[in-house]
Amino acid sequence: MKAVRFDRFGGPDVLELVDLPDPHPGPGQVRIAVRAAGVNASDWKKRKGLMDEELPQTLGHEAAGTVDELGAGVTDVALGDRVFGFTRDGAAQAESAVLAHYAPIPAALGFAAAAALPAAVETATRALDQLGVTSGCTLLVNGASGTVGSAAVQLAVARGARVIGTASSANHDYLRSLGAEPVTYGDGLVERVRALAPDGVDLALDVAGSGVLPELIELTGRTPNVVTIADFEGAREYGVLFSRGDSGRALHVIGEIGDLIESGRFAVPAVQTFPLASVGEAHQEAEKGGGRRKLVLVVD
Structure with missing residues (x-):
């Protein structure tokens, strides 16, 4: 072959x-x-x-x-x-x-x-599992419009979570179509997120690796409430969990994603x-x- x-x-x-x-x-x-x-x-x-x-x-x-x-x-x-x-x-x-x-x-x-x-939904599901995303919680996804970020948004919404996602303004309508509330990334992120969630957010997932771990920790109130899949050095510096496949993979999602697609809950x-x-x-x-x-x- x-x-x-x-x-x-x-x-x-x-x-x-x-x-x-x-x-x-x-x-x-x-x-x-x-x-x-x-x-x-x-x-x-x-x-x-x-x-x-x-x-x-x-x-x-x-x-x-x-x-x-x-x-x-x-x-x-x-x-x-x-x-x-x-x-x-x-x-x-x-x-x-x-x-x-x-x-x-x-x-x-x-x-x-x-x-x-497979890779996108497993990575997203693994991080959501590690964060403990469940119905009723508010999740911030930093870098929500890419393949992993958009998977995380949709999978979290399917769990009943409220999702706020960072993206460029050009991708805000796309995030809304997935069920997220969009905010623009960059300076002033904390203030923009708090305008939507005055008490902060429960959990945060960093997909973009754009150096915002301190802001995510501030918004969630606790380091254990933040997971990154993209900022290895930042995770070491701030004590945040860096999610990687060798720490346990969420392979269960391979058998579950079909039902979400067929029911129209995952694009x-x-x-x-x-x-x-x-x-x-x-x-x-x-x-x-x-x-x-x-x-x-x-x-x-």
């Missing part, structure tokens, strides 16, 4: 499509013929040597496709079923991939839209697709950052 791999660290030009042996599922796993695979910031960071030191490396942790081989004990899906989910080996950007955690693709979604979901982000062979172009776009689009590689 063809798979994305790099043998040295560097720019997008180090990415290659190489022939690798076909993978096979272990017990409880399924193999899919990949139709789409998500691209995340971790991909270009790994390519540049900012995260992992080993070489060579394959890429990709989320994919969607059709089941073409079942591992021992798998009875909840059949050959030919459309599924999406997570790999365990970081090799989703390929013609075949083994999914360790998977769920049926909602009927209304195509493969590219399904591949846009999938806009998707920008690239052919698998154009993975370098996808990396160039990913490094620009920002925006509401999810980048996805497609396999014909």
Whole structure:
């Protein structure tokens, strides 16, 4: 099978499509013929040597496709079923991939839209779980219009929380459509949030990593009421929890998100697709950052 791999660290030009042996599922796993695979910031960071030191490396942790081989004990899906989910080996950007955690693709979604979901909804749900977001609480999401931020907004609203989200003014209508009350980020954030919530907020999630942890702590009143997924150094400085996958993943959301989509309570982000062979172009776009689009590689 063809798979994305790099043998040295560097720019997008180090990415290659190489022939690798076909993978096979272990017990409880399924193999899919990949139709789409998500691209995340971790991909270009790994390519540049900012995260992992080993070489060579394959890429990709989320994919969607059709089941073409079942591992021992798998009875909840059949050959030919459309599924999406997570790999365990970081090799989703390929013609075949083994999914360790998977769920049926909602009927209304195509493969590219399904591949846009796993990383964003797991990251958002993990942070909401760690914060203890429940019905009746007020949550501030800093960086609410991106793929993870918008997922956090919608998942929190589905839990019954009141959500205030920071974004540029151009994205305020979008946040309102998701059920959030928008505020502009930048200087004066505390005052703008308190204009909406005079007593402050109960909890805060930092998705943007824009150096606002002190303000989030001030608004919530307590450091344990703030979680960041984007500001590692700030988390160390201010004693805030930095949410990361190796501290326990919220994989339960893979099986739950379909009901929210089908009931109209979760809108999938806009998707920008690239052919698998154009993975370098996808990396160039990913490094620009920002925006509401999810980048996805497609396999014909």
